[in-house]
Amino acid sequence: MKLIVCHWVFLGFICLSRSQDDNDNVRRIMKEMEVTPDILEEPPRELLRIKYENTFDIEEGKTYTPTELKFQPRLDWNADPESFYTVVMICPDAPNRENPMYRSWLHWLVVNIPGLDIMKGQPISDYFGPLPPKDSGTQRYLILVYQQSDKLDFDEKKIELSNADGHSNFDVKKFAQKYEMGTPVAGNIFQSRWDEYVPELMKTLYGVNE
Template structure:
């Protein structure tokens, strides 16, 4: 994560563990490897070395919007789940529903970063952002979430890179203004 500027663009310290992320058709996220928006359109399975009696937070962001050269919307929240028991993401509280990658045409590769944090206590929030809206997703800061929810440094993470493909217009049509 250091070699692709995730440290310092998004976080201060790289996680020590790699989170295993698997999409449909057994498509796996490999640190910094390229995937297509078509491959990542559906919510993946995420696993990490978790303590069964601990709670975790999972965050997926794109810091490169609208492009890595001009990230004026840094960061975009693609997925945010809190209060995950162990690594059972489906049993956590979804704050921001999963949205796959949708980089605009001719903006090059975007980084899509998954970070897992061990919570020190249960997080209480009523916030919910559906996958059909941009509201509440743009210009977020991972560091602000770390401070607000007392998350500390991420314990696991992974990321892929993606650029525009023919699925992006389909994804964008799903967004309500």
């Protein structure tokens, strides 16, 4: 019996240590990649776990191709099943990091998510993956989770994927302040650069060739 108790105590200690390491990592990576204080005043409280295609987990700061990121990912964080959340994905480097005149480009926005069940949330902007221009270099992509005070009435109109104006110059800080959501409870950041999928996505969304 004592061995079983010790085993569970040891496992609990390991989990707490990993959780603390993840929390330290999110603060570090947000500072290293100049998210704080340039885009966010404070880093997310915990590292958001992101899985694409149910095959690979996003490593914070790593670079992936638009082809790898084309489908909506699965997200995991320490959610309260009785609370509601907002998920937002932005690119602060549109059209490129040196001249981010469209900061930030909105790639995904879902509100009123009960616990972890994003499919039961209210989509304001459906997911579409990175589409960095061919000569734009590497762009950052940020996914954030905010905890809401309750299920809220959002007065934002649904943004169609083909409406570029609705996606450009999205101010995530103002949005969070408007609905009194405070600091994001979870977040992660990765990078992407042009590949052959970008022209296909541009044609699908906007009917234009890159």
